[in-house]
Amino acid sequence: MHPQLRKFKAGESFILEGPSSIRVVSGEVNSLGVKMLPGQGVVIPEFKSLPFRVEKDCELELRVTGESSLKFSEEYLPKDWVELSEKLASVDRRFTVVVLGDLDSGKSTLTTFLANVLLQRGLKVAVIDADTGQKDLGAPGTIGMKILDKPTPILSGCPEDSAFFVGSTSPAGLIDRSIAGVLVLVNKALKAGVDAVLIDTTGWVYGREARELKTVMINALTPEFIVAIQRRGELESLLRSLVTTSSEIIRVSAPKNVRARSRSERKAIRSRVFRKYLKGGKRITLSMRDIAIQYSFLGSGGELDEEKADLFQRILGGTIIYGEEFEDFLLLVLDERSPIDTSMLFKLRETVANKALRVLRRSDFKNVLCGLLDKEGCFIGLGILEDVDFKLRKLNIYTSVEERKIAAVQIGSMKVNREGMEEGWIGSWRF
Numbered sequence: 001m002h003p004q005l006r007k008f009k010a011g012e013s014f015i016l017e018g019p020s021s022i023r024v025v026s027g028e029v030n031s032l033g034v035k036m037l038p039g040q041g042v043v044i045p046e047f048k049s050l051p052f053r054v055e056k057d058c059e060l061e062l063r064v065t066g067e068s069s070l071k072f073s074e075e076y077l078p079k080d081w082v083e084l085s086e087k088l089a090s091v092d093r094r095f096t097v098v099v100l101g102d103l104d105s106g107k108s109t110l111t112t113f114l115a116n117v118l119l120q121r122g123l124k125v126a127v128i129d130a131d132t133g134q135k136d137l138g139a140p141g142t143i144g145m146k147i148l149d150k151p152t153p154i155l156s157g158c159p160e161d162s163a164f165f166v167g168s169t170s171p172a173g174l175i176d177r178s179i180a181g182v183l184v185l186v187n188k189a190l191k192a193g194v195d196a197v198l199i200d201t202t203g204w205v206y207g208r209e210a211r212e213l214k215t216v217m218i219n220a221l222t223p224e225f226i227v228a229i230q231r232r233g234e235l236e237s238l239l240r241s242l243v244t245t246s247s248e249i250i251r252v253s254a255p256k257n258v259r260a261r262s263r264s265e266r267k268a269i270r271s272r273v274f275r276k277y278l279k280g281g282k283r284i285t286l287s288m289r290d291i292a293i294q295y296s297f298l299g300s301g302g303e304l305d306e307e308k309a310d311l312f313q314r315i316l317g318g319t320i321i322y323g324e325e326f327e328d329f330l331l332l333v334l335d336e337r338s339p340i341d342t343s344m345l346f347k348l349r350e351t352v353a354n355k356a357l358r359v360l361r362r363s364d365f366k367n368v369l370c371g372l373l374d375k376e377g378c379f380i381g382l383g384i385l386e387d388v389d390f391k392l393r394k395l396n397i398y399t400s401v402e403e404r405k406i407a408a409v410q411i412g413s414m415k416v417n418r419e420g421m422e423e424g425w426i427g428s429w430r431f
Contacts (some may be wrong), residue, residue: 001063013076018044020064027058031153033116049259080252085117096197101229103203104260111200116151126189133169140270143181163379165371167412175213274420281400288393292408301326322390329356369412
Protein backbone atom coordinates (compact mmCIF):
# COMPACT_ATOMS: atom_id res chain seq x y z
CA MET A 1 0.00 0.00 0.00
CA HIS A 2 1.56 3.28 -1.12
CA PRO A 3 0.84 6.41 0.96
CA GLN A 4 -1.34 9.14 -0.50
CA LEU A 5 -2.06 12.60 0.86
CA ARG A 6 -5.66 13.84 0.83
CA LYS A 7 -7.30 16.98 2.16
CA PHE A 8 -10.63 17.00 4.00
CA LYS A 9 -12.96 19.74 5.18
CA ALA A 10 -14.23 20.19 8.74
CA GLY A 11 -17.56 18.45 9.22
CA GLU A 12 -16.92 15.69 6.67
CA SER A 13 -17.41 12.07 7.77
CA PHE A 14 -16.00 8.96 6.16
CA ILE A 15 -15.44 5.26 6.79
CA LEU A 16 -12.09 3.59 6.22
CA GLU A 17 -11.95 -0.16 5.67
CA GLY A 18 -8.95 -2.33 6.43
CA PRO A 19 -6.35 -3.32 5.74
CA SER A 20 -5.41 0.35 5.77
CA SER A 21 -3.89 3.08 7.90
CA ILE A 22 -4.38 6.78 8.50
CA ARG A 23 -2.02 9.44 9.89
CA VAL A 24 -2.85 13.09 10.52
CA VAL A 25 -0.46 15.49 8.78
CA SER A 26 -2.36 18.64 9.75
CA GLY A 27 -5.70 19.46 11.33
CA GLU A 28 -7.76 17.13 13.52
CA VAL A 29 -9.99 14.08 13.10
CA ASN A 30 -12.00 11.97 15.56
CA SER A 31 -12.71 8.23 15.53
CA LEU A 32 -15.03 6.70 18.13
CA GLY A 33 -14.30 9.45 20.60
CA VAL A 34 -10.53 9.44 20.08
CA LYS A 35 -9.03 12.77 18.99
CA MET A 36 -6.17 12.47 16.48
CA LEU A 37 -3.78 15.39 16.02
CA PRO A 38 -0.78 15.81 13.66
CA GLY A 39 1.55 12.81 13.87
CA GLN A 40 -1.16 10.56 15.29
CA GLY A 41 -3.10 7.85 13.49
CA VAL A 42 -4.30 4.27 13.52
CA VAL A 43 -3.82 1.01 11.60
CA ILE A 44 -7.06 -0.72 10.63
CA PRO A 45 -6.86 -4.53 10.32
CA GLU A 46 -8.32 -6.53 7.48
CA PHE A 47 -12.11 -7.10 7.65
CA LYS A 48 -12.56 -4.16 10.04
CA SER A 49 -13.69 -0.58 9.37
CA LEU A 50 -13.64 2.66 11.36
CA PRO A 51 -15.75 5.82 11.11
CA PHE A 52 -14.01 9.22 11.13
CA ARG A 53 -15.23 12.79 11.53
CA VAL A 54 -13.09 15.75 10.48
CA GLU A 55 -13.03 18.27 13.33
CA LYS A 56 -10.72 20.78 11.63
CA ASP A 57 -9.65 21.12 8.01
CA CYS A 58 -6.93 18.53 7.64
CA GLU A 59 -4.48 16.71 5.44
CA LEU A 60 -4.25 12.98 5.98
CA GLU A 61 -1.75 10.36 4.89
CA LEU A 62 -3.72 7.28 3.84
CA ARG A 63 -2.54 3.80 3.00
CA VAL A 64 -5.39 1.89 1.39
CA THR A 65 -5.82 -1.13 -0.87
CA GLY A 66 -8.14 0.68 -3.29
CA GLU A 67 -10.56 3.54 -3.77
CA SER A 68 -13.39 1.48 -2.30
CA SER A 69 -11.55 1.38 1.04
CA LEU A 70 -12.63 4.98 1.77
CA LYS A 71 -16.32 5.84 1.70
CA PHE A 72 -17.82 9.22 2.55
CA SER A 73 -20.82 9.07 4.86
CA GLU A 74 -23.59 11.46 5.83
CA GLU A 75 -23.60 9.95 9.32
CA TYR A 76 -20.58 9.76 11.61
CA LEU A 77 -22.32 7.96 14.48
CA PRO A 78 -26.03 7.63 15.22
CA LYS A 79 -27.34 10.60 17.20
CA ASP A 80 -28.78 8.34 19.89
CA TRP A 81 -25.30 6.86 20.49
CA VAL A 82 -23.99 10.28 21.40
CA GLU A 83 -27.01 10.90 23.64
CA LEU A 84 -26.42 7.53 25.33
CA SER A 85 -22.75 8.37 25.97
CA GLU A 86 -23.76 11.66 27.62
CA LYS A 87 -26.34 9.88 29.77
CA LEU A 88 -23.84 7.29 31.01
CA ALA A 89 -21.14 9.90 31.61
CA SER A 90 -23.51 11.73 33.98
CA VAL A 91 -24.22 8.67 36.16
CA ASP A 92 -22.88 9.33 39.66
CA ARG A 93 -22.53 5.72 40.81
CA ARG A 94 -20.77 2.55 39.72
CA PHE A 95 -22.68 0.84 36.90
CA THR A 96 -22.69 -2.09 34.48
CA VAL A 97 -23.93 -1.97 30.88
CA VAL A 98 -24.89 -4.99 28.76
CA VAL A 99 -24.90 -4.31 25.01
CA LEU A 100 -27.24 -6.51 22.93
CA GLY A 101 -27.54 -6.74 19.17
CA ASP A 102 -27.76 -9.01 16.15
CA LEU A 103 -24.74 -9.92 14.00
CA ASP A 104 -23.07 -6.90 12.41
CA SER A 105 -25.24 -4.44 14.33
CA GLY A 106 -22.30 -2.39 15.68
CA LYS A 107 -22.06 -3.80 19.23
CA SER A 108 -18.26 -3.66 19.38
CA THR A 109 -18.19 -0.21 17.79
CA LEU A 110 -20.70 1.16 20.29
CA THR A 111 -18.91 -0.47 23.23
CA THR A 112 -15.60 1.06 22.13
CA PHE A 113 -17.17 4.50 21.65
CA LEU A 114 -18.83 4.43 25.08
CA ALA A 115 -15.60 3.29 26.74
CA ASN A 116 -13.64 6.15 25.16
CA VAL A 117 -16.18 8.79 26.18
CA LEU A 118 -16.31 7.52 29.77
CA LEU A 119 -12.51 7.37 29.99
CA GLN A 120 -12.23 10.97 28.85
CA ARG A 121 -14.73 11.97 31.55
CA GLY A 122 -12.40 10.53 34.17
CA LEU A 123 -14.05 7.15 34.81
CA LYS A 124 -12.15 3.91 35.26
CA VAL A 125 -13.62 1.59 32.63
CA ALA A 126 -13.51 -2.17 32.04
CA VAL A 127 -14.66 -3.79 28.79
CA ILE A 128 -15.70 -7.45 28.73
CA ASP A 129 -15.85 -9.12 25.32
CA ALA A 130 -18.32 -11.99 25.76
CA ASP A 131 -18.42 -12.90 22.06
CA THR A 132 -16.39 -16.12 21.85
CA GLY A 133 -16.47 -16.15 18.06
CA GLN A 134 -15.63 -12.62 16.88
CA LYS A 135 -13.14 -11.25 19.35
CA ASP A 136 -11.90 -7.75 20.05
CA LEU A 137 -10.38 -8.79 23.39
CA GLY A 138 -8.76 -12.17 23.84
CA ALA A 139 -8.60 -15.38 21.86
CA PRO A 140 -11.49 -17.14 20.10
CA GLY A 141 -13.17 -19.56 22.46
CA THR A 142 -12.64 -17.25 25.43
CA ILE A 143 -14.30 -14.30 27.14
CA GLY A 144 -11.82 -11.45 27.61
CA MET A 145 -11.63 -8.45 29.94
CA LYS A 146 -9.56 -5.28 29.75
CA ILE A 147 -9.35 -2.32 32.12
CA LEU A 148 -8.52 0.48 29.72
CA ASP A 149 -5.77 2.95 30.54
CA LYS A 150 -6.33 5.22 27.53
CA PRO A 151 -8.88 5.75 24.74
CA THR A 152 -8.46 3.63 21.62
CA PRO A 153 -10.49 3.29 18.42
CA ILE A 154 -9.60 -0.41 18.07
CA LEU A 155 -9.84 -2.68 21.12
CA SER A 156 -8.25 -5.62 19.29
CA GLY A 157 -4.87 -3.93 19.70
CA CYS A 158 -5.18 -4.13 23.50
CA PRO A 159 -3.98 -7.28 25.29
CA GLU A 160 -6.61 -8.59 27.69
CA ASP A 161 -6.02 -8.38 31.45
CA SER A 162 -7.99 -11.54 32.22
CA ALA A 163 -9.81 -14.23 30.28
CA PHE A 164 -12.15 -17.17 30.84
CA PHE A 165 -11.90 -20.24 28.60
CA VAL A 166 -15.25 -21.44 27.23
CA GLY A 167 -13.80 -23.86 24.69
CA SER A 168 -15.82 -23.06 21.60
CA THR A 169 -16.37 -20.18 19.19
CA SER A 170 -20.11 -20.71 19.65
CA PRO A 171 -21.89 -20.57 23.02
CA ALA A 172 -24.48 -23.13 21.84
CA GLY A 173 -24.51 -26.02 24.29
CA LEU A 174 -22.15 -24.14 26.60
CA ILE A 175 -24.30 -21.34 28.01
CA ASP A 176 -23.34 -22.27 31.58
CA ARG A 177 -19.68 -21.56 30.88
CA SER A 178 -20.54 -18.44 28.91
CA ILE A 179 -22.54 -16.99 31.79
CA ALA A 180 -20.01 -18.08 34.42
CA GLY A 181 -17.20 -16.44 32.44
CA VAL A 182 -18.97 -13.09 32.33
CA LEU A 183 -19.73 -13.22 36.06
CA VAL A 184 -16.14 -14.12 36.95
CA LEU A 185 -14.71 -11.27 34.89
CA VAL A 186 -17.25 -8.70 36.07
CA ASN A 187 -16.33 -9.61 39.64
CA LYS A 188 -12.61 -9.15 38.85
CA ALA A 189 -13.28 -5.77 37.28
CA LEU A 190 -15.32 -4.57 40.24
CA LYS A 191 -12.66 -5.77 42.69
CA ALA A 192 -10.16 -3.69 40.71
CA GLY A 193 -12.25 -0.61 41.51
CA VAL A 194 -13.67 0.26 38.09
CA ASP A 195 -16.47 2.81 37.78
CA ALA A 196 -18.11 1.27 34.71
CA VAL A 197 -18.22 -2.23 33.21
CA LEU A 198 -19.26 -2.50 29.55
CA ILE A 199 -20.20 -5.99 28.33
CA ASP A 200 -20.18 -6.66 24.59
CA THR A 201 -22.31 -9.78 24.00
CA THR A 202 -22.61 -12.27 21.13
CA GLY A 203 -24.69 -11.62 18.03
CA TRP A 204 -26.61 -14.83 18.76
CA VAL A 205 -30.10 -13.51 19.51
CA TYR A 206 -32.54 -15.96 17.86
CA GLY A 207 -33.79 -19.24 19.29
CA ARG A 208 -34.53 -20.66 22.72
CA GLU A 209 -30.94 -21.22 23.78
CA ALA A 210 -29.85 -17.76 22.63
CA ARG A 211 -32.66 -16.17 24.63
CA GLU A 212 -31.79 -18.29 27.68
CA LEU A 213 -28.13 -17.21 27.48
CA LYS A 214 -29.01 -13.51 27.44
CA THR A 215 -31.87 -13.76 29.97
CA VAL A 216 -29.99 -15.79 32.59
CA MET A 217 -26.86 -13.65 32.20
CA ILE A 218 -28.84 -10.46 32.73
CA ASN A 219 -30.76 -11.93 35.66
CA ALA A 220 -27.47 -12.95 37.28
CA LEU A 221 -25.76 -9.61 36.62
CA THR A 222 -28.70 -7.24 37.24
CA PRO A 223 -26.92 -4.54 35.20
CA GLU A 224 -27.97 -0.92 35.65
CA PHE A 225 -28.38 -0.54 31.87
CA ILE A 226 -29.30 -2.82 28.97
CA VAL A 227 -28.54 -1.25 25.60
CA ALA A 228 -30.31 -2.83 22.61
CA ILE A 229 -29.07 -1.98 19.12
CA GLN A 230 -31.88 -2.59 16.66
CA ARG A 231 -32.66 -2.13 12.98
CA ARG A 232 -36.28 -3.32 12.82
CA GLY A 233 -37.26 -4.25 16.38
CA GLU A 234 -35.58 -7.66 16.16
CA LEU A 235 -34.80 -7.72 19.90
CA GLU A 236 -38.27 -6.87 21.18
CA SER A 237 -39.20 -10.49 21.86
CA LEU A 238 -36.13 -10.83 24.08
CA LEU A 239 -36.58 -7.42 25.72
CA ARG A 240 -40.18 -8.18 26.70
CA SER A 241 -38.89 -10.97 28.93
CA LEU A 242 -36.65 -8.46 30.76
CA VAL A 243 -39.17 -5.77 31.71
CA THR A 244 -39.47 -7.01 35.30
CA THR A 245 -35.75 -6.52 35.94
CA SER A 246 -34.32 -3.51 37.75
CA SER A 247 -32.29 -2.60 34.66
CA GLU A 248 -33.07 0.40 32.49
CA ILE A 249 -33.53 -0.70 28.88
CA ILE A 250 -32.26 1.78 26.29
CA ARG A 251 -32.95 1.20 22.60
CA VAL A 252 -30.57 2.72 20.05
CA SER A 253 -30.32 2.48 16.28
CA ALA A 254 -27.75 0.55 14.28
CA PRO A 255 -25.32 2.57 12.15
CA LYS A 256 -26.26 2.91 8.49
CA ASN A 257 -22.86 1.82 7.20
CA VAL A 258 -21.90 -1.22 9.28
CA ARG A 259 -19.66 -3.58 7.32
CA ALA A 260 -21.20 -7.06 7.27
CA ARG A 261 -18.69 -9.90 7.52
CA SER A 262 -19.15 -13.13 5.61
CA ARG A 263 -18.82 -16.52 7.29
CA SER A 264 -15.44 -17.05 5.56
CA GLU A 265 -14.19 -13.64 6.74
CA ARG A 266 -15.18 -14.43 10.32
CA LYS A 267 -13.32 -17.73 10.12
CA ALA A 268 -10.25 -16.00 8.64
CA ILE A 269 -10.22 -13.49 11.49
CA ARG A 270 -10.37 -16.29 14.07
CA SER A 271 -7.53 -18.17 12.36
CA ARG A 272 -5.38 -15.05 12.43
CA VAL A 273 -5.99 -14.58 16.16
CA PHE A 274 -5.38 -18.28 16.89
CA ARG A 275 -2.01 -18.00 15.13
CA LYS A 276 -1.18 -14.96 17.25
CA TYR A 277 -1.82 -16.87 20.49
CA LEU A 278 0.08 -19.96 19.29
CA LYS A 279 3.05 -18.07 17.83
CA GLY A 280 6.38 -19.36 19.11
CA GLY A 281 4.78 -22.52 20.41
CA LYS A 282 6.38 -25.90 20.99
CA ARG A 283 5.21 -29.40 21.86
CA ILE A 284 5.24 -30.22 25.56
CA THR A 285 4.22 -33.31 27.49
CA LEU A 286 2.14 -33.13 30.66
CA SER A 287 1.38 -36.01 32.98
CA MET A 288 -2.29 -36.52 33.82
CA ARG A 289 -1.12 -37.40 37.33
CA ASP A 290 0.50 -33.99 37.86
CA ILE A 291 -2.12 -31.58 36.51
CA ALA A 292 -5.84 -31.00 36.81
CA ILE A 293 -8.02 -31.64 33.74
CA GLN A 294 -11.26 -29.69 33.46
CA TYR A 295 -14.33 -29.85 31.17
CA SER A 296 -13.59 -33.57 30.79
CA PHE A 297 -13.75 -36.90 32.60
CA LEU A 298 -10.27 -37.70 31.30
CA GLY A 299 -7.75 -38.25 34.10
CA SER A 300 -10.24 -38.08 36.95
CA GLY A 301 -11.11 -41.77 37.34
CA GLY A 302 -9.39 -45.08 37.97
CA GLU A 303 -8.11 -47.23 35.13
CA LEU A 304 -10.58 -49.83 33.90
CA ASP A 305 -9.87 -53.37 35.07
CA GLU A 306 -9.44 -56.17 32.50
CA GLU A 307 -12.64 -58.00 33.44
CA LYS A 308 -14.83 -54.99 32.82
CA ALA A 309 -12.91 -54.04 29.70
CA ASP A 310 -13.62 -57.51 28.25
CA LEU A 311 -17.33 -57.19 29.13
CA PHE A 312 -17.66 -53.74 27.57
CA GLN A 313 -15.77 -54.85 24.44
CA ARG A 314 -18.22 -57.73 23.93
CA ILE A 315 -21.17 -55.33 24.27
CA LEU A 316 -19.72 -52.73 21.88
CA GLY A 317 -18.16 -55.16 19.41
CA GLY A 318 -14.99 -53.06 19.29
CA THR A 319 -11.51 -52.78 20.80
CA ILE A 320 -11.07 -50.61 23.89
CA ILE A 321 -7.61 -49.05 24.02
CA TYR A 322 -8.22 -47.07 27.21
CA GLY A 323 -10.84 -46.72 29.90
CA GLU A 324 -11.51 -44.85 33.13
CA GLU A 325 -14.27 -45.39 35.67
CA PHE A 326 -15.53 -43.63 38.76
CA GLU A 327 -18.73 -43.80 40.79
CA ASP A 328 -20.59 -41.43 38.46
CA PHE A 329 -19.01 -41.94 35.03
CA LEU A 330 -17.44 -44.30 32.53
CA LEU A 331 -15.02 -43.13 29.80
CA LEU A 332 -14.02 -45.50 27.00
CA VAL A 333 -11.65 -44.88 24.10
CA LEU A 334 -11.94 -47.21 21.09
CA ASP A 335 -9.52 -47.79 18.26
CA GLU A 336 -10.29 -46.21 14.89
CA ARG A 337 -11.70 -49.38 13.32
CA SER A 338 -14.27 -49.99 16.06
CA PRO A 339 -17.85 -49.00 15.25
CA ILE A 340 -19.86 -46.82 17.61
CA ASP A 341 -23.36 -48.21 17.21
CA THR A 342 -26.26 -46.45 18.95
CA SER A 343 -28.03 -49.67 19.94
CA MET A 344 -24.83 -51.01 21.51
CA LEU A 345 -24.36 -47.74 23.40
CA PHE A 346 -27.86 -48.06 24.87
CA LYS A 347 -27.08 -51.62 25.94
CA LEU A 348 -23.84 -50.44 27.55
CA ARG A 349 -25.68 -47.66 29.35
CA GLU A 350 -28.08 -50.22 30.83
CA THR A 351 -25.09 -52.25 32.02
CA VAL A 352 -23.45 -49.31 33.84
CA ALA A 353 -26.79 -48.12 35.30
CA ASN A 354 -26.82 -44.43 36.21
CA LYS A 355 -23.28 -43.56 35.24
CA ALA A 356 -22.55 -40.85 32.71
CA LEU A 357 -21.13 -42.50 29.61
CA ARG A 358 -18.56 -41.17 27.13
CA VAL A 359 -17.36 -43.36 24.25
CA LEU A 360 -14.73 -41.86 21.95
CA ARG A 361 -12.07 -42.79 19.42
CA ARG A 362 -8.39 -41.96 19.65
CA SER A 363 -8.83 -39.37 16.86
CA ASP A 364 -11.21 -37.39 19.08
CA PHE A 365 -8.14 -36.41 21.09
CA LYS A 366 -6.27 -34.96 18.09
CA ASN A 367 -5.91 -31.16 17.69
CA VAL A 368 -8.39 -30.21 20.41
CA LEU A 369 -8.41 -26.57 21.54
CA CYS A 370 -7.43 -26.22 25.21
CA GLY A 371 -7.28 -23.51 27.82
CA LEU A 372 -4.29 -23.49 30.17
CA LEU A 373 -4.48 -22.30 33.79
CA ASP A 374 -1.86 -21.46 36.39
CA LYS A 375 -1.93 -22.62 40.02
CA GLU A 376 -4.19 -19.69 40.92
CA GLY A 377 -6.76 -20.91 38.40
CA CYS A 378 -6.14 -17.98 36.04
CA PHE A 379 -6.18 -18.40 32.27
CA ILE A 380 -2.64 -18.05 30.91
CA GLY A 381 -2.98 -19.09 27.27
CA LEU A 382 -4.21 -21.49 24.62
CA GLY A 383 -2.94 -24.93 23.75
CA ILE A 384 -3.65 -27.59 21.13
CA LEU A 385 -4.03 -31.11 22.51
CA GLU A 386 -2.35 -33.00 19.67
CA ASP A 387 -2.66 -36.51 21.08
CA VAL A 388 -2.80 -38.56 24.28
CA ASP A 389 -0.39 -41.32 25.30
CA PHE A 390 -2.93 -43.49 27.09
CA LYS A 391 -0.39 -46.08 28.21
CA LEU A 392 1.73 -43.51 30.05
CA ARG A 393 -1.25 -41.21 30.81
CA LYS A 394 0.39 -38.17 29.23
CA LEU A 395 -0.97 -35.25 27.18
CA ASN A 396 1.01 -33.90 24.24
CA ILE A 397 0.16 -30.23 23.83
CA TYR A 398 1.36 -27.55 21.43
CA THR A 399 1.50 -24.14 23.14
CA SER A 400 3.54 -20.98 23.63
CA VAL A 401 2.94 -21.13 27.40
CA GLU A 402 5.86 -22.21 29.57
CA GLU A 403 5.35 -25.75 30.83
CA ARG A 404 6.32 -24.89 34.42
CA LYS A 405 3.42 -22.42 34.67
CA ILE A 406 0.67 -24.89 33.73
CA ALA A 407 -1.36 -26.33 36.61
CA ALA A 408 -4.56 -27.26 34.74
CA VAL A 409 -5.78 -28.01 31.22
CA GLN A 410 -9.34 -27.20 30.15
CA ILE A 411 -10.50 -29.36 27.25
CA GLY A 412 -12.46 -27.48 24.59
CA SER A 413 -15.18 -28.61 22.21
CA MET A 414 -13.54 -27.75 18.88
CA LYS A 415 -10.47 -28.71 16.88
CA VAL A 416 -7.76 -26.30 15.70
CA ASN A 417 -4.35 -27.07 14.20
CA ARG A 418 -1.00 -25.37 14.76
CA GLU A 419 -1.67 -22.97 11.88
CA GLY A 420 -4.85 -21.75 13.55
CA MET A 421 -7.16 -23.47 11.06
CA GLU A 422 -10.39 -24.83 12.48
CA GLU A 423 -10.94 -28.56 11.91
CA GLY A 424 -14.46 -29.08 13.21
CA TRP A 425 -16.00 -30.12 16.48
CA ILE A 426 -15.74 -32.99 18.93
CA GLY A 427 -18.48 -35.57 18.30
CA SER A 428 -21.73 -35.91 20.21
CA TRP A 429 -20.11 -38.42 22.58
CA ARG A 430 -17.54 -35.81 23.49
CA PHE A 431 -15.24 -35.92 26.49
